[in-house]
Amino acid sequence: MTAPSSPITVALADDQVLVRAGLRALLQAQGIQVAFEADDGQALLDQLARTPVDVVLSDIRMPGLDGIGALEALRARGDRTPVLLLTTFDDADLLLRATEAGAQGFLLKDAAPEDLREAIARVAAGETLLQPVSTDPVRARYQFHQQDTPRETFSEKEVAILRLLAGGYSNKEIARSIFLAEGTVKNYVSTILEKLGTRDRTRAVLKAITLRII
Template sequence: MITALIADDHPLFRRGLRALLGTMGEVEVVGEATNGAEAVTLAASLRPQLILLDLHMPGGDGLTAIRRLTALPQPPHILVVTMVSDDDSVFAALRAGARGYVLKDADEPDLIRAVLAVAHGEALFSPGVAARIMTFFSARPATDPFPGLTASERNVLQLMSRGLSNEAIAGSLGLSAKTVRNYVSNVFAKLHVASRAEAIARARDAGL
């Protein structure tokens, strides 16, 4: 059973989200929060595995809440469910520690898929958000620290440097796990490193 907490300041949306989750036999909603600060307090006491959280709420914003939630001794997986999809919001949420990002107007099957994926430690994004991520990662800087990498290999390296597993990278980029493993092997060979930790260190040193 997946325990979930809903954090949103709109009671009608919370009610609808709770009803949707209630149709999923494997999910139990253990609490509701109306702002980010309340979400952190409830998460510390209820210890849900998953939090569905809006970014913009009064009395404690979502980004601050994500940072505080990921610092808990038993941090929950966080799925952002919001109306905003601008680049700043998307990447700020990912940097803060969110594992998924879907829009409130997503179809029910897409939202259910995101809930299950993020609850199990995977990363999943709405199609429009995923497209923004791909565009961002495909944009090479004027001075490329790793000119030998292809665009796909660079995308994988950037996601590795953000702590994503191969499975999570595959889910976020819409690739098979085997394809991601091949890209990771290519990255190791081209960067002349022997481990994931070394590759991540090189990427972070380069500012990726």
């Protein structure tokens, strides 16, 4: 009989006490252990230096040192702990900054408990989640202007590749998933970026979500 695996440990950072209490209750109900809580980015950094965890679950917006600032400081000191940022997805620029700073993913604050657990487990396992759990709130809260709408349509294969990009898959992993050569996938990705008028995969995914392409 195999021994049960250890629970995932999480550091929880949010400046609102009630939000932290709610998240702690949800996490514990999902079998995830909250190692400690912090009410700002600096407190998070200080406690992480003493108490390592599997995943950091942090709000983006906090007074003082915010979630992105804490992430940048964490990476600057060589700490590679996966960071999952909580967001209402009302500011795409913040998400792009967070990705560039080294965030492993984003989670909508109104995500369902089972989605919360899945996202944390996937990030703890080394995956990257560029697409928030639920896309409907994304589209409702953040709309591109009409002139941002791509003029060209997307094939089923391009949509499939976009969805895999949103899941953080590499070109090689996408190639294996849909039985294409890696070079062919690279060409598809280049075409997708061109059609969306974006210069990188992250921006392409964010724009594709808001435009209801994926």
